[in-house]
Amino acid sequence: MSLVAPVIEEEPSTLGSQVYADLSGLIMRGELSPGDKLSLRSIALRLGVSMQPVRHAVDRLVADQALEVLPNRAVRVPIMTTARLEEITRIRIAIEGFAVEEAAGAWTPADMAEIERHDGIFRRECRKRTPDLARAVMANRDLHFSIYRAAALPSLMPIIEGLWLRVGPVLNLDMRASPERIKQGAGRCHADMMAALERRDGKRARLALTADISGAAEFIVSRGILP
Amino acid sequence: MSLVAPVIEEEPSTLGSQVYADLSGLIMRGELSPGDKLSLRSIALRLGVSMQPVRHAVDRLVADQALEVLPNRAVRVPIMTTARLEEITRIRIAIEGFAVEEAAGAWTPADMAEIERHDGIFRRECRKRTPDLARAVMANRDLHFSIYRAAALPSLMPIIEGLWLRVGPVLNLDMRASPERIKQGAGRCHADMMAALERRDGKRARLALTADISGAAEFIVSRGILP
């Protein structure tokens, strides 16, 4: 698994952290669907390691609610309900909105260069006739996190990563199902956000991000596939 | 360890979760000071369990940054710097401020009864000539979390708990060193916050909380004991 989330920067020295990176990448990329049950032994066998590193990884994933333990003590990807998605969406708007507003006032030229680089990658991918959804998802995530990182609040990053880990499965399900939505919805919001950021207009940047987040959430809810 | 944090509601069925509750309680109550190094074997020996449940607990604590692993792979309570405290304070103001504002518009009579109950416990403890600091710390925490819980955003609770876990060690150090500060500073802010909550005035409640959080942080910084 080399397509591991570069957003999460750890010491990949230990086997356990490596398994964590593998599993969190699987979840954030939506390759694990809500409701999927995981078996520690199966994972250990598939990854060619013992059960110990897998337990380390699963413990951490459960800690930030990217996985959940059933009363049976089995562990699965949490099923996303409409109520749960709307709740997390409100939280994301509050927290990530705060992050962009801070970023608008704090970004350095190096930050902005990085942000524009990811924005370019995302736009280029979306303009293709047959966009690579996986690459678009990754570019979108990199764009958002490069902005949040410009807020210079490192303690905030793991919190936002936790939120993305929770919504990852359904967001990617969304993108995969309807590639054309990201072209218009996300594209428009991103353009507004970029413009506001460059003007250091925190309020407008926050509004654009709010539109981005709630737009995606409303689209998923409107599809009616959530319990 | 019976004084375990009731804020964190889990299934204490497994030994590992029990150790986690013990350790997080120790940290949140400030019984572990920043810089203290922890030895998995020592903890296991002291608690009379094997190393496995301890590893489970420490993994989770490290995941939400209540503990940190050094390059030596030793694990310790993170040392709090002034910059770090100020950063977390800004994040707390943003997130917990959002929570109280939501709570102001969402609380039910049952919520308010619970909030007033904890407020009474805290005030009563502070009015004593020789307040029990440990009880005051616990009551203060219960008061805050009963408010946040009224926001009806359960996914937000673990996030705030994580923030408190990070600042717990220094906040309790503060209270322990100067019991009189909580009487005036925190008392005033709490009264304002309670009044605003009852009027469902979210903005004012947020302002009062902001004063409470930043007041405590500024006091600690002003003492100049942080590196």
Next chain:
DNA sequence: GCAGTCTAATTGTGATCACAGTTGCCAACA
């Protein structure tokens, strides 16, 4: 053909063992 039961496989949890890296102490030498 269907329901109930009993067995066997699989699950997570906890303990124990093995190993490599680090730390710290104490003696021996300059």
Next chain:
DNA sequence: TGTTGGCAACTGTGATCACAATTAGACTGC
């Protein structure tokens, strides 16, 4: 006396084993 050397204890990581609980499946009895 100050520094360096090496040895011993201890550290976390990973693997393996043991056990109880749950689950799935097949077989028996109706």
